Amino acid sequence: MGGTNAGLRICRGLVVGLSLSYSAAQAQQANSGAPLRAIEDGLRREAERLRQADRLPEASALRPPESPAATAPDTVETPCFPIRTAELTGPDAANFAWVLTQGDLDHRSCLGVEGIRRLVSSLDQHLLSRGFATSKISLPEQNLASGHLLLRLHAGRIDTLEMRAAARGEGTDPAVLLRGRNAFPIAPGKLLNIRDVEQGVEQARRLPSTTVAVRLEPGGPPDTSQVVVEGNVPTLAERLRGGITVDNSGTAVLGRTQLAGNLALDNPLGLSDLVGISVNSNGEQLSSAHRSQSAAAYYSIPWGYDTFTVSGSQSRFAQYVQGTTARFLSSGTSATAEARWHHVAWRSASAKVGVQAAVSMRHARSYLDDTEVLVQRRRTTAFELGLTYKQLWAQSVFDGELALRRGVGWGKAQEDLVGAREGGPTLRPRVATFAASLATSFAAPSIPGPTTASGGPRNLQHTLAVRGQYSPDTTLSIDQIAIGGRGTVRGFTGDTVLLAEKGFYIRNELSGALPALWSASLEWFGAIDFGRVAGPSAALLPGRRLTGAAVGARGRARFLVFELALGVPVRRPAGFRGRSLVPTFSLSYLF
Template sequence: MRAVLGTAGLLWIGVVHAQSASPSFAEQQELRERAEREAREREQRQALPDVSREQPAAATDLHSLELPDEEPCFTLQQLQLDGAHLGQFAFLQRYLDRYRGRCVGQQGIALIVRRASDLALAKGYVTTRIGLPEQSLGSGTLRLQLVPGVIRQIRFNAEEVPDSMWKSAFPARPGDVLNLRALEQGLEQLKRVPSQDVNMELVPGEAPGESDVVISIRHGKRWRASVSLDDAGSRATGKQQVGATAWVDNLARVNDLLSIGVSSDGSADKGRGTHGFNASWSVPLGNWRFSTSTYSSRYKQTIASNADTFASTGTSSNVDLAVERLLVRGQSYRSGIELRVAQRSSHSYVEGVEIEGQRRRTTSVELALLHRQYLGRVQADVRLAHRRGVPWLGGDDDAVGRDDLAPTFRYGLTTLDIGAGGALTSGPRPLAWNTALRYQWSEDALYGSEFISVGGRYTVNGFDGEVPLGGSRGGYWRNSISWMAHRAIAPYAGIDIGHIERDDRQGIGGGTLSGAHLGARGELGGWAWDGFVGVPMSRPAWLKHEARGHVIGFRASWQF
């Protein structure tokens, strides 16, 4: 028992070199898994469909208020917009008011009407028209007639598709003023389902100003599965990792997505290993998207002491609920907000005896701003989030009399994620670039499970991740260039850099490391593969004897 307790004490101190705030092995395992999840989530965000539809360019300069000098001209005391749904077109009235006091003639009036029409078009009201009724300008009032374009109906071109499909995807309803941005939102929600090939067409309705939104949809196989093999594990629990994932689309017929996956080290070694489970489900509702996910893992490793060897095991589980809402959408951008509540629990054991000091049950709430911007060929995604530790759902609380320098469960943590990429050349074999930045900062002392760590294939390639550099404040910047040399082969190269800020409160020395990598990836049929070689370029002095001269990694998968 004394030896067991001694080993437990060793685990409590941690295994990372010379940092008193170092994460325990269980927390290191969790940080490694989190880095992989964040990389996958970043890829998924950047892969969301672009559904911006081409629309006629504005024929006039909307920023100009210049009018031609004409004789005769009439001084405008008031510009009045008449018609239905005026509340939605208040921006037009505000624009027209800018011409008050101007003396205009026939050409100037026509220019004002064209500019107002172009402004409505730029806002997405592509079927709305603005006319000029017969009138006398002797009173100084110019009246413009608004004829809003409205949606007569939204329908699929196939009768077997239930209405619940479009009702869950589109924020617009029959009778609403037709706005292309709302239709693009619905089209995007439909296209998020991988097994659906969706197109949309506007067809004139029976009455003037009415339009039918006709959706053509082709369904593929609603379920998919894949198996994978990689070497992203740790030496202590098994480098080789195998996984299997199944996806089901439209299980509830509301454009929902369900995924279930399992993973394991795939080793017959009973002294070490990892096993994991994950599941997620998401469903759209117009401008909203609701999702929930859970993932759990357990590990086992063997630790040798002077007297004996001991089995060290641990478990962790996570559950989170998220709701996302679109705030604004334009032809080349969209912005939204996300609220997420998550709970995480973990336990560590030595020879079946729990290390109570490493028992965790934490709850957090996170608010994030999301933005996507298109700049020519470049697509950029930004996520700025603030997370707080809260006592909800039985979350751990700080001990009475906690030292101000000690880690806290009531932390505040801000993260910034930026991902951008695009084609550098056109043609069938384009050269493309991709960059990703992640940074976090906190004024609080954090537990190791909330650290950001750098050094590994998902953060700074060139390091094996066995001895990561971690802390409360820091981040990494990944950069790569790829070339589609063949439909099944795409060589790539990249340079990554990571930095952890020094924190004397927690004994974190910090430092900067960088690495370079060269690899190739490809797809053929249902097969996908990725292999690379990475080398460290720079690292803190204390890490030099811990890091290898190079790393080799691979991943292979088959989807069916």
């Protein structure tokens, strides 16, 4: 939810709503057009709000890559031994054959005592870089005159995994709340890899109320370790969190004031799991004939390198729209459900790659004066495959995601529209979506001005974010990308958007800290955004590009999170309606 840390991963890449005709791809205005188009537009806006609130709490155990340690220059030792071959021995040697390809054997013709010691140290560092923190290389007794070097591998394994309560609140049961071994992809007898431990720490720390620390202690058998996971055991009140938000993201027709609330519970089953709900509604003149509302819920559970999430949402919209000869009550409802799986396929100390898959369903209806428009009833199913990537550097963080979504006929999905095979609008589009962000921190230039309390220069942060989609099909507006509004291209109200099958938007933001005011931490920001759409539907638009800018401030004071901004359109097509100044605000109370 806007301004809170407890968002929902609700139906990523899928939007709820009602899909109508090809002509609905024109610039959309909530207060004009046919009554059916107003329903489509209203439900599309609710879908966009859900997508922008599409966040589960996330933790990261990644750390910036370390600079390579300086090595002493090679020296000629006397005596030295010509090493022609090397052999790794030990019960697990076959699984670690790659270690010998990482050393300096190919670059040394003659090794002395110090050279062999440095070689072993180098191989140990390569083991550590792959996460085998307790595995070591040793030199058994041998005769090096043969030119054959024997190296013994001591593979570190896990003796036991123990969950300990570091502290617990009154009335809590650590046996239940520390049951979450499922978050850690480790088990007694397995090779100990620190990447597995880091994965478990990330999964456990997804819960905002949970703190976790891991300690390695000597195990009973040789070359083994006890993995001790210490975590706090919060009370029910600490595990329950939520927020209430008010902002002016609504439309001119239904009122700018928008209200939202969310509630989440950490660890309901003691499995490092999450459950949460959220609601959203217009806040002015609320009635059955004047509303834009949605409700959503999710449940997420980790299992080692996997995370499973199920979610669902319902939306409804209603407003009076003036037709050619009469006024109509246009209304619509939609419901979605999704099951999503995410798997971390590879990780290093500073990066990780994930794969994900999802199946989602959408059911939507539209009404004119309480009479359902049967030809506009929609029941669709979609399947999605995707990749995720996260990289941490010393001063930067990169997040990327690529997904392919395809409408399918699974379940009770309705048949595709007539004419879809001939290039007409389809209920089963092929859509590729992408998103990436790069956040970089750096010191402000050394110019006369205010400094931090420590006397150093103020730090600035630049955030570059891009999101877009591509489809080779002619799609209905519910499957298109829209630009223009606080969540896409700032400087526009969102009453009018550019909407088409293909497109992208880029958000640039520079921010920096402001002096604290009372107990509030503050920062300023300036932004300039750009977006473009294309595709068959773009031919009906007044233009294809938008550029906007905004300046503002955001901050936090205890339980309050707020943001104030003033946006301006920089570039827009002729005939694209909008305001010359767009003030925005958001105020959240977190508990």
